[in-house]
Amino acid sequence: MSEPARQNDAPEVIEAEPQRREPVFNLPAIVIAIIGACVAIHLIRVYVLSSDQDFAMVVRAAFIPIRYSGQYDLEIWAFTSPLTYAFLHGGFAHLIINMVWLAAFGSPLANRLGVARFSAFFAVTTLAAVALHYVLHSTDASPLVGASGAISGMMGAAARFSFQVDRSQGKPAFAGAPLPIRDVFRSRTAMTFLGVWMVINLVTGIVGFTPGVDNQIAWEAHIGGFLAGFLGIRFFDRRREFA
Numbered sequence: 001m002s003e004p005a006r007q008n009d010a011p012e013v014i015e016a017e018p019q020r021r022e023p024v025f026n027l028p029a030i031v032i033a034i035i036g037a038c039v040a041i042h043l044i045r046v047y048v049l050s051s052d053q054d055f056a057m058v059v060r061a062a063f064i065p066i067r068y069s070g071q072y073d074l075e076i077w078a079f080t081s082p083l084t085y086a087f088l089h090g091g092f093a094h095l096i097i098n099m100v101w102l103a104a105f106g107s108p109l110a111n112r113l114g115v116a117r118f119s120a121f122f123a124v125t126t127l128a129a130v131a132l133h134y135v136l137h138s139t140d141a142s143p144l145v146g147a148s149g150a151i152s153g154m155m156g157a158a159a160r161f162s163f164q165v166d167r168s169q170g171k172p173a174f175a176g177a178p179l180p181i182r183d184v185f186r187s188r189t190a191m192t193f194l195g196v197w198m199v200i201n202l203v204t205g206i207v208g209f210t211p212g213v214d215n216q217i218a219w220e221a222h223i224g225g226f227l228a229g230f231l232g233i234r235f236f237d238r239r240r241e242f243a
Contacts, residue, residue: 125153
């Protein structure tokens with residue numbers, strides 16, 4: 001009696017598809033460009049420019065409210081400083097903290113919006129931040145510097161997505177349609193973040209960036225940027241997924 005045909009005794013090995021691992025530093029090009037510009041400008045100010053040259057740069061690139069009071073002739077940089085101030089920083093601590101937050105909140109937003117819309121978002125929230133600061137401090141001679149206003153706008157946009165991030169495509173991006181404002185106020189995650197963010201801004205605005213050092217945080221500019229991002233994200237969202 002013939003033996004039945006035998007199949008290969010070796011068990012079939014099914015190779016699992018390698019899991020896609022997300023790089024540790026998976027930042028969109030536009031975010032890298034902004035970080036690179038901020039870091040390069042700060043390094044040039046610290047290590048290349050003389051104190052007089054650095055002062056001249058701050059005068060031209062920082063936002064100084066009293067410049068628009070009518071007491072001074074408006075030079076060309078009076079029209080550019082409402083944007084360029086975002087690329088200057090008050091010190092390495094200020095720079096590093098802002099760049100970390102920019103990477104954290106800017107990356108998923110840039111992946112969501114794309115380069116052109118993210119750039120427009122950055123510009124609009126930067127202007128909104130400085131606008132509210134000017135309304136409240138129109139005669140102030142202190143220069144305003146830092147990307148915090150635009151970054152606060154990114155945080156405001158993140159709140160509209162309830163901080164939900166989709167990582168399935170290998171590039172983390174905020175997921176879903178922007179929530180209606182009423183739903184944001186029903187979200188425990190969003191409200192907890194907003195509460196903590198507001199307290200931190202008020203405390204740093206009163207105490208300063210570093211206790212005992214005279215470098216106050218322009219918390220009003222943060223609120224201006226945050227409101228612009230929170231209320232305006234729908235105008236920049238390329239998916240146009242309206243609820």
